[in-house]
Amino acid sequence: MKTAFDSNFKTHSICESWNSGNQPENLLWAESADRLLRIIGNGVVKDGYNMFMTPSQAQGKTTVVSVAIYIESMSSFRTQTMDFEVDMYLALAWYDRRLAHNCTHPVLVTHKFIADRLWQPDLYFVNSKFAYLQEVTTPNFMVIVYPDGLIFKSMRLDVTLSCMMDLQRFPMDKQECPLIIQSYAYVENLVNLTWHEDPPYFPFGSNSEIKTNDMVITNTKFEKCLTPYRFFRGSGNWSCIRGLIVMKRLMLFHIIQTYFPSAMLVSISWMSFWLDPRASPARVSYIKALDIWLTFSQALIFLVLLEYSFVSYYLTKRDYNCIHRRIFGASEIYPEMEKRMLEKNLEPQSPLASSRTRRYSIDNGHTNSINAYTVSAGLTRCLRNTATLVAKTQQEHGKFFNNFDISKPCQKCMASNEFVARQIDYYSRFLFPSVFLLFSTCYWLYYSWYTNED
Numbered sequence: 001m002k003t004a005f006d007s008n009f010k011t012h013s014i015c016e017s018w019n020s021g022n023q024p025e026n027l028l029w030a031e032s033a034d035r036l037l038r039i040i041g042n043g044v045v046k047d048g049y050n051m052f053m054t055p056s057q058a059q060g061k062t063t064v065v066s067v068a069i070y071i072e073s074m075s076s077f078r079t080q081t082m083d084f085e086v087d088m089y090l091a092l093a094w095y096d097r098r099l100a101h102n103c104t105h106p107v108l109v110t111h112k113f114i115a116d117r118l119w120q121p122d123l124y125f126v127n128s129k130f131a132y133l134q135e136v137t138t139p140n141f142m143v144i145v146y147p148d149g150l151i152f153k154s155m156r157l158d159v160t161l162s163c164m165m166d167l168q169r170f171p172m173d174k175q176e177c178p179l180i181i182q183s184y185a186y187v188e189n190l191v192n193l194t195w196h197e198d199p200p201y202f203p204f205g206s207n208s209e210i211k212t213n214d215m216v217i218t219n220t221k222f223e224k225c226l227t228p229y230r231f232f233r234g235s236g237n238w239s240c241i242r243g244l245i246v247m248k249r250l251m252l253f254h255i256i257q258t259y260f261p262s263a264m265l266v267s268i269s270w271m272s273f274w275l276d277p278r279a280s281p282a283r284v285s286y287i288k289a290l291d292i293w294l295t296f297s298q299a300l301i302f303l304v305l306l307e308y309s310f311v312s313y314y315l316t317k318r319d320y321n322c323i324h325r326r327i328f329g330a331s332e333i334y335p336e337m338e339k340r341m342l343e344k345n346l347e348p349q350s351p352l353a354s355s356r357t358r359r360y361s362i363d364n365g366h367t368n369s370i371n372a373y374t375v376s377a378g379l380t381r382c383l384r385n386t387a388t389l390v391a392k393t394q395q396e397h398g399k400f401f402n403n404f405d406i407s408k409p410c411q412k413c414m415a416s417n418e419f420v421a422r423q424i425d426y427y428s429r430f431l432f433p434s435v436f437l438l439f440s441t442c443y444w445l446y447y448s449w450y451t452n453e454d
Contacts (some may be wrong), residue, residue, distance in 0.1 A: 015103035033109040055096035066196035071206035100149035109143035126180035130160040171254040179243040187236035204243040219246040
């Protein structure tokens with residue numbers, strides 16, 4: 001855009017004659033804003049100036065407003081509310097020939113008293129939830145009026161933008177969040193918005209150092225809205241431009257915070273395969289103090305569940321071996337007794353004996369094809385088979401029966417296994433709390449000292 005003084009335009013004499021002419025358009029020196037009061041007065045019709053009319057409305061022309069945006073910083077995305085905050089600079093430029101003046105330098109306006117009496121585009125962010133002008137230490141805006149009537153306005157805003165993110169590939173996703181700008185009141189025939197593409201200036205950019213805890217900006221795009229924005233109340237179109245913030249998610253954050261801890265818990269299910277105890281644990285190159293605490297806590301939970309899995313496996317495996325060795329012990333000791341019982345199947349039996357015989361037959365049918373054993377089922381079979389055999393021959397072998405407790409071999413075997421398992425649990429009750437207490441003490445002492453040193 002041309003910003004130098006041009007004598008072809010009608011100008012207002014607000015400066016001394018010696019302070020006018022073709023001069024550089026920089027801001028090494030700026031005229032006082034109160035000089036504009038000679039033109040605008042109270043903003044309502046003075047010397048042909050009317051703040052309620054667009055600069056070119058009287059000539060039946062369209063006022064072109066160029067827009068440029070620079071994103072200074074950005075907050076993390078909130079997936080629950082689908083929004084994020086940006087701290088940005090918004091720059092606008094348009095021509096208002098009614099403010100052309102004869103000063104050598106542009107007029108700098110930083111006070112709202114004067115700025116509010118100038119015509120300004122009524123832009124708004126279509127997809128914003130909240131937006132406000134920063135006011136520390138003073139309202140962050142400025143208006144520059146160049147001699148040829150070019151108006152440049154810059155302001156710093158905090159805007160909360162909504163972005164309907166597609167999270168199907170989270171956290172391996174990429175997002176394009178729009179920033180839609182539109183004139184609120186003036187139709188496209190009066191105000192036309194465009195991106196400021198004149199080099200070397202940028203239309204839409206961002207700070208290259210912006211990086212949230214899980215997202216980073218990879219690119220920014222700008223475009224005109226595909227179709228002018230149309231309101232329901234009339235047939236007019238409202239000019240619209242759109243910027244796109246392209247971001248990708250940082251995987252390292254989610255690997256440390258989610259994938260790694262959950263992988264440790266999932267690996268508990270591998271205990272049935274008895275992984276090699278020499279396998280190295282996973283490592284990460286960089287973690288925070290909080291990550292150390294969380295990782296150690298997860299590791300301690302992992303070891304507690306590992307201890308439980310080991311005890312359960314040990315008890316079940318050893319009891320299975322015990323029962324397997326003794327499940328048929330009674331029939332091996334009394335082969336002739338079993339034969340005689342089978343020969344008596346045709347004889348009438350009492351209800352109790354009959355039920356015992358059927359139970360014996362069923363149990364033998366199961367135990368002859370042993371596929372799996374559990375502690376309770378195996379012990380039941382062991383006691384039931386031996387007790388049935390002895391009950392059938394109690395009168396014939398009374399002496400042996402009185403001197404032999406058939407349940408003792410099974411009980412003695414499994415009692416030994418249970419003792420070992422309980423011993424492991426007993427020592428674990430003291431070991432794990434002690435380790436966690438020691439870690440907590442060292443952790444807080446170290447980081448408390450480290451913080452004090454800083």
